[in-house]
Amino acid sequence: MIGYILRRRYRIIEQLGSGGFGETYLAEYPEDLPVSPKYRCVIKRLTRPQTPDLDTKERFRKEAAILFKLGKEHSQIPELYDFFEENRELYLVQEFIEGHDLGYEIEKGKPWSEADVIQLLQEILEVLAFVHQNNVIHRDIKPLNLMRRYSDNKIVLIDFGIIKEISTLEVNAQGKISSTVPIGTHGYMPSEQFHGHPRLCSDVYALGMTAIQALTGVSPQELRIDPETLEVVWREKAQVSNLLTDILTKMVRYNFRQRYADADEALQTLKQSGLLSLTFTTSLKRIKINGKYGYINQMGRVVILPQFDDACDFCEELARVKIDDKWGYIDKRGKLAIYPDFDEAWGFSEELAIVEINDKYGYIDKTGKLVISPHFEDAGSFSQGLAWVRIAQHEHYIDKTGRVIY
Incomplete structure (x- = not known):
């Protein structure tokens, strides 16, 4: 795909990633106008699902409309510039975020301070509360999908799972269209999401696991699971206040009914706890x-x-x-x-x-x-x-x- 021109406008210059849901590329535009320097954007090519074309296109249009709305109304969500079909392939064109993902900051064996974790929680919960108010579930909150934007140091939420789901659709034995593969990442994905029933509180779980990873310097995959309660065992690996412990513990409860229902409920609890006063003197x-x-x-x-x-x-x-x-x-x-x-x-x-x-x-x-x-x-x-x-x-x-x- 490198050097390929899509829609006579977008020239592919680099592959950024690939997986079971498709590929992601960096592109320059507009190729059809004598503009220098060119602008940059991210193009996602989706794996074609095993469903009829009309069903796929309709689902694609609906999900793209959701991403367009989210990106237009919140500055910490990438804007959607375009979406189209070419040679029976589905493409999304999104804003390119100049920055680095939090995988560069949340490192193994290097725990964050409590104040920095509180600030991280506050910032992401505020973005996620907006997403949940629009009844959208991100489905893949993790350090690699949280970008630190260089221009203002703010965190940008990328790679929403609603588009990935299109690539997993199939027609089942009853003739209904359904997703065949859970969207998410092992360690950050709660049980109900793994079994194909994500909820708003599934995002709360994933963010809680991300915060625990930052606080302990230990990846979610390395944390022990209590065989009787199925709860994540993490408290012994961090030096943290009881207030923050209680909030994180509720965010990552195994039973989704015992978690915060959505990001706004978790955010309000964080604000009422008095913990945000710690961030006034943060680094x-x-x-x-x-x-x-x-x-x-x-x-x-x-x-x-x-x-x-x-x-x-x-x-x-x-x-x-x-x-x-x-x-x-x-x-x-x-x-x-x-x-x-x-x-x-x-x-x-x-x-x-x-x-x-x-x-x-x-x-x-x-x-x-x-x-x-x-x-x-x-x-x-x-x-x-x-x-x-x-x-x-x-x-x-x-x-x-x-x-x-x-």
């Missing part, structure tokens, strides 16, 4: 301008000029930044607090941070002093006084002196 947020990273405050004003090759969010008053292939730390004035001497570095947790030197992992304090020498094959952040490490391909837990506990 500055990074922004990328002309290939360099800096930081903005909550008003959107640049307070640390873009000058770093890479940068991460503030954690315990310091942020890790990359300068000439080495990582160090800055304070909230943008001054170097710890000189960039490390091959890789992670955020502070309980006053210590993981650093990598010559392919080995150790820990530094906030002065930059190596308090636990780098001799581990892998390592995790401290939580409740302990951190997991890998020694000779076996996992252990150490205390803050570096002593192996078990």
